[in-house]
Amino acid sequence: MRHLISPLDFTTEELDKLFDLASAIEQDPQKYAHVCDGKILATCFYEPSTRTRLSFESAMIRLGGQVIGFSDANSSSAAKGESVSDTIRVISCYADICAMRHPKEGAATVAVAKSRIPVINGGDGGHQHPTQTLTDLLTIRSLKGRLGNFTIGLCGDLKFGRTVHSLIHALVRYPGIRFLFISPEELRIPDYIIEMLKEKKIPFREVIRLEDVLPDLDLLYMTRVQKERFFNEEDYVRLKDFYILTAEKLKLAREDMLILHPLPRVNEIDVEVDDDPRAAYFKQVQYGVYVRMALIMTLLELA
Numbered sequence: 001m002r003h004l005i006s007p008l009d010f011t012t013e014e015l016d017k018l019f020d021l022a023s024a025i026e027q028d029p030q031k032y033a034h035v036c037d038g039k040i041l042a043t044c045f046y047e048p049s050t051r052t053r054l055s056f057e058s059a060m061i062r063l064g065g066q067v068i069g070f071s072d073a074n075s076s077s078a079a080k081g082e083s084v085s086d087t088i089r090v091i092s093c094y095a096d097i098c099a100m101r102h103p104k105e106g107a108a109t110v111a112v113a114k115s116r117i118p119v120i121n122g123g124d125g126g127h128q129h130p131t132q133t134l135t136d137l138l139t140i141r142s143l144k145g146r147l148g149n150f151t152i153g154l155c156g157d158l159k160f161g162r163t164v165h166s167l168i169h170a171l172v173r174y175p176g177i178r179f180l181f182i183s184p185e186e187l188r189i190p191d192y193i194i195e196m197l198k199e200k201k202i203p204f205r206e207v208i209r210l211e212d213v214l215p216d217l218d219l220l221y222m223t224r225v226q227k228e229r230f231f232n233e234e235d236y237v238r239l240k241d242f243y244i245l246t247a248e249k250l251k252l253a254r255e256d257m258l259i260l261h262p263l264p265r266v267n268e269i270d271v272e273v274d275d276d277p278r279a280a281y282f283k284q285v286q287y288g289v290y291v292r293m294a295l296i297m298t299l300l301e302l303a
C-alpha cells in the first residue's frame with residue numbers, strides 16, 4: 001500500500017505517469033466519472049483549508065466516489081484528546097483512502113504507522129504540502145511544456161511556507177533549476193534546505209528586494225506571510241506587507257514569466273495583476289482537482 005507524505009515519495013518517472021493521467025482527465029473527465037464508484041474518501045482536517053480539502057472532495061465526487069470527514073478538529077474527537085494514531089485506526093474502518101491536514105509536523109507520518117488505508121498528507125505544520133507541489137508541477141508542465149531548465153524566484157514567507165519547502169525538494173530532481181530566494185531576513189529559507197542545495201550543488205541566491213531579480217525569472221512563486229505560525233502579532237504586522245506584486249513592478253518581468261501562488265492570497269499580489277496573462281494562480285486551482293483525481297486513482301490502484 002502506498003501513501004503520499006512527501007513529494008519525494010514518487011520518483012520523477014512516477015510523477016510523469018501521474019501528470020499524464022491528470023492531463024488525460026483534463027481532456028476527457030467523463031471517461032473517469034465512475035472509476036471510484038463505491039469508494040469513500042475521508043478528509044480529516046485539523047487545520048483550516050479551502051482548496052486542499054474541497055479539491056479532494058470534488059476530485060473524489062467527480063470520480064464517482066463519496067466523501068466523509070471533518071473540517072475542524074473541534075468537531076472531531078480530537079477535542080476530547082483522541083490521538084492521530086487512534087483516529088486513523090478508526091477512519092480505516094470507514095473509508096478507503098484518507099487526506100489529512102494537521103498543524104503538527106510529522107502528523108501524517110504518525111498516521112501512516114497505524115493506517116490500513118492510503119494516507120495523503122494535505123499539509124503538516126510548516127513542513128510539507130506534497131499535493132500542492134503536485135498541483136504546482138502539473139501547472140508548470142501544462143503551461144510551459146517542461147519541468148526543467150528554469151530560474152524560479154520564491155518570494156515571501158520562505159521560513160514557514162510548507163508549499164515552498166515541498167516545491168524545492170521536488171524541483172531539485174529536474175535539470176537546470178536555479179533558485180532565487182526573495183525574503184526579509186526574518187523569513188529566510190531554513191538552513192536545512194540551504195545545506196541540501198549546497199550538497200547537491202544546485203545554484204541559488206538569497207535576496208531581499210523582489211525588483212532586483214524580477215527580470216531574471218522564468219517563474220515567480222509568491223507566498224503569503226503565514227500569520228498562524230507567528231509567535232507574536234507585532235512581528236506579523238511588521239512583515240505582512242513586505243512584498244506586494246503590482247502591475248507596475250511586473251513591467252520589469254519577462255513577457256512569458258509565470259506568476260504562481262498556492263493561495264490563499266492576502267495582500268502580496270494586487271488584484272489588478274489577476275488580469276495579466278502571466279497570472280497562473282487561478283489556473284493552478286483547476287489543475288489541483290485534476291492532479292488529485294489522478295492521485296486518488298493511483299493510490300487506490302485504479303490507474
Ligand code: CP
Nearest residue numbers: 049050051052262263
Ligand atoms: N493552497 C492551499 O493549501 O490552500 P488551502 O489552505 O485553502 O487548502
